[in-house]
Amino acid sequence: MDTAELQRTLNETVGHLVVHHGYTTYMRDYEVIVHVWNGPQSPPTYLRFLFRYCVEARCESFLSTDTWRDSLDDRLLDRETADPDLGGYVWGAKYHEMYGAELRPESEATRRWSKAVGIDFREVHIETNAHDLTLLFSDLEVSEVPVGYAPFLAD
Secondary structure, eight states: OOHHHHHHHHHTTTTSEEEEEEEOTTSSSEEEEEEEOOOTTSOOEEEEEEEESOOEEEEEEOSOHHHHHTTOOGGGSOTTTOOGGGOSOOGGGOOEEEEEEEEEOOOHHHHHHHHHHSSOOEEEEEEESSEEEEEEESEEEEEEEOTTOOGGGOO
């Protein structure tokens, strides 16, 4: 997939919901599962963004230290039972809103991996309302997955 097409594909995720992200069960590729809803005229779908040959994945909290400090209580882990009077971040939201996904310019890391492995590597930055995710990968495959897709049971 060329750079322009890859960025267009990533742009389609903005405003939708990330319901899962992590390495696949075979631990080579990284997947981001996105819940896509285009309004009441069409049913929601789940798309699997498979970042193939992912040699690096960095996930950092997007939340402030104050929010973290206010969100340590385990009663915030379940959306159904979370006490709003606790005032912290409700971890049990079960999704993150996708704020953006963009390819970054070629970097020292992508050049180093490309030279060492013999295939092109790219870097993408994905921002949600709770995580900043940076991936170094070679290719992207997008496919629809069924409702209830459980990544730990796939592959």
